[in-house]
Amino acid sequence: MTLIAQISDLHVQTPGQLAYGVVDTNRLVAQAIAQINQLQPHPDAIVASGDLVQHGTIDEYETLKTILSPLRSPLFLMPGNHDCRANLxxxxxxxxxxxxxxxxxxxxxxxxPLRLILLDNTHPKKKAGWLDEQRLKWLAHQLEEAPQSPTIIFMHHPPFLTGIPWMDRHQLEGERELKALVAKHQQVERVSCGHLHRGMYCRWAGAIASAQPSLVHQGGLELRPDTPSQFVMEPPAYQLHIWKNQSLISHIAFIGKFDGPYRFSDGRRVTSLTHN
Incomplete structure (x- = not known):
């Protein structure tokens, strides 16, 4: 069994700042790190799929480094549209x-046995994702290099429409070329993304494409076409990808303290890992 934890959209800031004047992102991310450290067994790797900080400053990345330092598993970072490549x-x-x-x-x-491809699809002058010829050629080479290895492609911007109008106003440039490329490689199990601050899945290019919740605030599930971009303080969460028996299973794990667990057999609280 191989475990990959995916965290995304941390939006860490310098101490004392609130994202959009509302969200204490640093506190929420620290809580998430503490909870992930309690996983047994520990993840084999942790992927942070972009928007690591809010403004892309050196000070924010130094704060992020401090907050992430307690992690007990290997950590792999990639940028989102809020990030600055040079400072990262x-x-x-x-x-x-x-x-x-x-x-x-x-x-x-x-x-x-997994191969993790972290594909940077950000552009410093674009809010939407962007894949140019160079990056698509790089990805093609990576896929051709290990055709027998089950593969997860991590990106920040998802390549699919969500059905939420305000989310769909900015499309990934290069999506058609990416879709054609991924469709040629059956080893791609998942294209797993961040950016949208909301968990969702769809069939795409012969694989499953997904977006995942944020560690801090979530994108509003608003289907009316005239609504602005918006967030809600739904529970923070991450994904735990489990490779077992030649299959990739993904769980959404919520951050926080919740009542339970209770046994289904009699409603009593579970006090030992030996109870079923």
Whole structure:
């Protein structure tokens, strides 16, 4: 069994700041890290799929580094549209992208038997995602290099429509080319993304594409076409991807203290891991 925890959209700020004047992102992220550290067994890897900080400043990345430092599992970072590649690279000098000659911060990690591809689809001047010819060629090479390895592609911006009008106003540029490429490679189990602050799944390019909740605030589920972009303080959450018996299963795990667990057999509280 292989465990991959995916956290996303942390929006960490310098101490004392609230995102949008509302959200204490630093406190929420710290709570999430403490809860993930309690997982047994520990994840084999943790992927943070973008929007690591709010404004992309050096000070924010230094704060992020401190908050993430207690993690007990290997951590792999990638940027989102709120991030600054240069500052991210400057602070996190031990990440695989730190010495990369690429203009983008894409890289691959082998987490036996899984192959994790972290594809940077951000553009410094665009809110929407963007994949140019260089990045698509890089991805093609990564997929051709290990055709037998079950693969998860991590990106910040999802490649699919959500059905939520305010979310769908900005489309991923290069989506058609990406879809055609992924459809050629049956080893791709999942295209797992952040950005939208909401859990969702769809069939895409012969695989499953998904977005995941944020560790801090969630995108509003508002289906009317004339509504503005908005967030709600639904519970923070992350995804735990489990590779077992040649299959990838993904769980949404909520952050916080909730009542229980109770046994289905008699309603009594579970006090031992040996109880069923």
């Amino acid at each position: 690279r400057q602070v996190f000098t031990h990440q695989p992208f730190s010495l990369s000659p690429l203009g983008h911060l894409s890289y691959a990690v082998d987490c036996d």
